[in-house]
Amino acid sequence: MKRFRDLRYLTTVATLATIAVGTAVVLGVIFAGWTLGLGTDDRAVLLNTALVIYTCLLTAVAAVVALLAYRASTGRPDLGIEITFNFSFPNEPVFVAEHDEDSSSERRKLQSFKQTWATVTLKNASVYAAKNPGVRIELEGLGGLGEQPDWETVTFTGQVGITALQWDGGTESIVHGQWSRALPSLDFDGVRELVPNGTALVVTLVADGIVPVSRRLPVRILDQGEYDVYTDHRAQRLT
The missing domain is CATH 2.60.40.10 (Immunoglobulins)
Incomplete structure (x- = not known):
């Protein structure tokens, strides 16, 4: 049980960290002039790219959470x-x-x-x-x-x-x-x-x-x- 509590804790931390990183990328493009290594100053392209990165990170975290929920619901009792x-x-x-x-x-x-x-x-x-x-x-x-x-x-x-x-x-x-x-x-x-x-x-x-x-x-x-x-x-x- 302790292992699963630790796992839930790590999942929560990872989710919050993902949200923080994604938000930082978007704000960096908007206010700090980040180019994300794309070699362009087109703000629309940079902002769309930042949003795509943010979305992909959230999707990855959601997939991990769904997998953990599936394991919790289908695991075998002893x-x-x-x-x-x-x-x-x-x-x-x-x-x-x-x-x-x-x-x-x-x-x-x-x-x-x-x-x-x-x-x-x-x-x-x-x-x-x-x-x-x-x-x-x-x-x-x-x-x-x-x-x-x-x-x-x-x-x-x-x-x-x-x-x-x-x-x-x-x-x-x-x-x-x-x-x-x-x-x-x-x-x-x-x-x-x-x-x-x-x-x-x-x-x-x-x-x-x-x-x-x-x-x-x-x-x-x-x-x-x-x-x-x-x-x-x-x-x-x-x-």
């Missing part, structure tokens, strides 16, 4: 996502499990407490704005996800539940350059493990003018003893 569950690091979901008493298998489900709630933040690392952003989250090896307020269900399987959900900002939505936007929160209460050691969230980001970008976030589901060890390690990382 989107990233940060999903942070309580008691987990950003994009590193870790949960303590309990046995799913409603299932005849050894499937585990996430223990029902604050750990299942997450904030979701869409970030734009580029200086260019992201227009009409969208986020899709697909669940790998996970089932039992309930309806999420302000998120649209994309895929639903009868025995599993929601397997993909999506948020769309709409055509009027924007994430400004080097800025972030808080999205609707998520609650994974009731989610269970379907594939041991194969659980993940696959997040796909999109906006106008960019190819969809996907990122896989592994999900760790731990027994109580393992979770206690994880909690100690997390505390050490935070200090």
Whole structure:
């Protein structure tokens, strides 16, 4: 962002300098008798030449300004996502499990407490704005996800539940350059493990003018003893 501020500053200075130089040339011809190296004293010819020089300088500056404006309006955003569950690091979901008493298998489900709630933040690392952003989250090896307020269900399987959900900002939505936007929160209460050691969230980001970008976030589901060890390690990382 600083680079673009400096560029705008230089453009402003160059524009003012061009106007000053052009004005000086015209006034020099009118009042100081400048001949501009043309070898003539014909004031009409000299004045027309000075005006042509002035016009060419202004046209050149206008072309540069237009080019910078075009780059600013067509540059590509650089989107990233940060999903942070309580008691987990950003994009590193870790949960303590309990046995799913409603299932005849050894499937585990996430223990029902604050750990299942997450904030979701869409970030734009580029200086260019992201227009009409969208986020899709697909669940790998996970089932039992309930309806999420302000998120649209994309895929639903009868025995599993929601397997993909999506948020769309709409055509009027924007994430400004080097800025972030808080999205609707998520609650994974009731989610269970379907594939041991194969659980993940696959997040796909999109906006106008960019190819969809996907990122896989592994999900760790731990027994109580393992979770206690994880909690100690997390505390050490935070200090």
